Amino acid sequence: MTTEKPPVLIESLENAVLTLTMNRPERLNALTPPLLMSLLQALRKASLNPQVRAVVLTGAGRAFCAGGDVKEMAAAGVSVQTLEERAAHLREAMDSARLLREMPKPTIALARGPVMGAGFSLALACDILVVSDSVKISTSFISVGLSSDYGGNWLLAQRVGARARWLSMLSPVLSAEEAARAGIADMVVPDAELETEGNRLASQLASAPTLAIGHIKANLNAVESGVTLGRAMDDEALRQMRCVMTEDHREAAAAFVEKRAPRFAGR
Template identity: 45%
Template sequence: MADHLLTELKDRVLYLTMNRPDKLNAMSAEMMGGLVDHLRRAATNREIGAVVLTGAGRGFCSGGDIRGMRERNEGAGAGASSAPQTVEDLVAGLRRGEDASLMLHEMAKVTIAAVNGPAAGAGLSLAMACDIRIASDAARFGTAFAKVGFSGDYGGTWSLTRLVGSAKARELYFLADMIGADEALRIGLANRVVPAASFRDEVHAIASRIANGPSVAYSYMKANLNAAINHEFNELLDREAWGQIMTGLTEDHREAVKAFLEKRPPTFKGR
């Protein structure tokens, strides 16, 4: 059986590719377990400067595997030999997978969703957990949960509310309509849209620029930007002051100042 998650490290960029193209990369236990494991390792790997999450084939991720849901539901009353899982077991299992969203949002490295095609349901939630969303002009976005009688998971309601505002998030969840890349850009769901023909090259140009940038400064920036969502202004001033002084002590800062005065690009080393 093919691996449900592919990995590649290129120019300090870790590519994590969801790999079930025949199912628009619908989630599987193997895929999500691998994603969580690789994100945890990437968080402390100094050879990785940025993480890109994308999908194989023509889709990003369609969310949960609907066929698998039907098989599970139809088998629930068929007298299976193994004891049924408790609600607590099911919740715990879902939460283990949801750690992928948590890692994408909280890890100290910049995370990028390269949305090459449809992103729906929990697949959209994963994309929204990333710091930046770059969309192909072939991409489409939708919450999808209402279409299958689910309420939503993987942090999507939290992320979408903060990205597009409460009113628009409610519309997108309740109606579950798919929207195109240009509309996603207009409402702030996507950061930029690029042509499908040059999509991978443009994603790599942005990702490698970040991956080879001042990683210590980025880690403080990301922590501050995350804190800005829920913290008061005075608390952010304290955090920013601390981070500014700490990054000012780095070799990267000294190199950047020297390079600026010498009118050349800096060479960052992540220390």
């Protein structure tokens, strides 16, 4: 009798929050091609699904993600693909980090235990990074003779500026408190409370005006790309007027007049 293998990525949609759980706990959720492609496909669908108003990325067991599965890489041997073919396949998979960063919905990483390499890159790509007090964070690419992928260098520089050079070249392992002081982690919670606090935050964001959050992300992403103040203000004005025309803005105005809490529909 054949035992069916558990999915490498668990998807759960509840109350407009999509939770994506990397599910290789026996390998500390180390990344493999099947897991990476499952994540990419799930994020592509989530970005277009109006029923999804917030995305949570987390890991099963005692780790968020230990990075790429080095043991599997070594077992694979020498690839017969050309450099260009290998780079193209990696770049396609890396689009998951871009989607986490750019999709017009809030994204949250909930992390405990090891957060390493490409796993760290994915965590950095999320809008908000919540860690437990058990977390151990490191770029770790240099320890296996690699540079970076999944936008890791760029994303880290956005978080910590020039300090990204020290963190990338020396690859220290940061505790939760050190990550928070460096501006990497947005919130530190006791390990036993990670899911509770994460779900509370995700529910709060999922019940917010989703279109407005999408425009806020677009504004901030434009700043990171280096637009001028004038261009940023042009874009802000257009996006603000788009928000004025939404059902959620009308609901907020009515709720203010009626002295009640608004009920946003994400439209």
